[in-house]
Amino acid sequence: MNFDCIVIGSGHAGFCAALSAHEHGCRHVLIVEKAPQQWSGGNGYFTAGAHRTVHGGLGDLLPLVHNVTSDSVSLIDIEPYTAEEFARDIMRLSDGRSDPGLVAALIDGSRDTIEWLARKIDVHFTLSFNRQAYQVEGRQKFWGGMALSVVDGGKGLIATHLHAVQSAGIEIWYETPALNLIVEENTVVGVLVRKNGETVSLRSYAVVLAAGGYESNRTLRSMHLGPEWSQARVRGTPFNTGDGIAMAHDIGAKLTGDWSGCHSTCWDALAPEDSGDRELSNQYTKSGYPLGIMINLRGKRFVDEGEDFRNYTYAKFGRAILDQPEGVAWQVFDAKVTKWLRVEEYGDDVAQKVTADNLDTLAGTLGYEGKDKEELLVTINKFNTAVRAYKTENPAAAFDPAIKDCLSTTSSKVSVTPPKSNWALAIDSHPFTAVKVACGITFTFGGVAIDPHTAGVISEKTHKPIKGLYCTGEMVGGLFYGNYPGGSGLTAGAVFGRKAGLEAARSSRGKLDPSRSKRGDPRC
Known part of the structure; x- marks a missing residue:
């Protein structure tokens, strides 16, 4: 069974990758998800929908949001949040350990990606009055560098993605765990999955890993984070057990990042x-x-x-x-x-x-x-x-x-x-x-090394991207260490998901079935 692009994982990052691949020319896109349909959305479903981004203040954000009336504008205080402030927040919370290339890619792509989510995917952003502002002397004063959320939080975000992928004709196969990546001549050409109890070989011009970390795996938590982490409550999906990281490592992907760190609350x-x-x-x-x-x-x-x-x-x-x-x-x-x-x-x-x-x-x-x-x-x-x-x-x-x-x-x-x-x-x-x-516990920080410009998975042996393989979301290692600025996770998943989808389309250039493709982004 042949596809232009296969995405492993149906969370926010995976949806962004699939929609980006479709936008840039891939017409036969498949998402495989080991969870049942009622668990669609990964950890993104369990968030408040907060997205941290560079912005120029209230005037810059108003065109994006759906919950501000003309009468209330004069009573809202939101200071601009610059790229320098965003970078400083990530680096100070990581004690300077975060990969500068990944940090720069996240920050440089943040504002444009928010615009893409709003305009292309129809994500309904709001100013997060309930989480990021206090009413002081009659004014709504935002704090902490973050202002954007989503209507109905993570539930609304995932509902919007599901509508978008359905409209795009992107297939989702639930209860279909990915087992192994298929590699030929140092190129990933597909994935083995278990569907309806049988092992099925799926061929694809590109594969995007978006299967989350290992926070729902008590054994791996104890191994990497420490035995006390067996007591932690899992905040989100119970299906993030490290499978994607293991598959990537099995074919020689480089692992990186803070393996003793995680996002918790x-x-x-x-x-x-x-x-x-x-x-x-x-x-x-x-x-x-x-x-x-x-x-x-x-x-x-x-x-x-x-x-x-x-x-x-x-x-x-x-x-x-x-x-x-x-x-x-x-x-x-x-x-x-x-x-x-x-x-x-x-x-x-x-x-x-x-x-x-x-x-x-x-x-x-x-x-x-x-x-x-x-x-x-x-x-x-x-x-x-x-x-x-x-x-x-x-x-x-x-x-x-x-x-x-x-x-x-x-x-x-x-x-x-x-x-x-x-x-x-x-x-x-x-x-x-x-x-x-x-x-x-929300997600783990250790993961797969990627090229910050393409989201291509880096080979441990060659230190170059493995052809045909990309990664986004919580599987990416090297971005966060020890701590992180709230709202950065969803933004990172979207930024690198867009990159992965674009590069997946580029991997498919000249190989797509003409009957399924149409002209996409000229960069492809």
């Missing part, structure tokens, strides 16, 4: 362990910690909750929670800040909250006893003392969740360890609220 401790929930999906995220404090089961704080905007800390704080006793912690808030907690994450229908009118009662209700309860009360008391000491020395300092307000626990006379560097308010106004959180 503060996740509801009551969420399912081995897969995301298709209904609640990203609502299990508990990202309000900058507004309060996090305390482990021994009654101690363990991170600087105000170190940076949530966009830049949540991917590493999940790991910090996993390192705590039993791999869980409590987020604690007082009455001054609960109005700022996002309803979709902390609403009564999605979060099991514990409330109390005094801290002693709260500690007991949370299950603290003896020394652990005493330690919790001491921790909060010392925290409050440090907050008040800073405020005494800096009476003009004011709480503002939309900026790094420098409201901290560090003064000339008093400090706590770890500090809280921004948004530090005393935990002293009842009712007090607590939510139990665990570590939710």
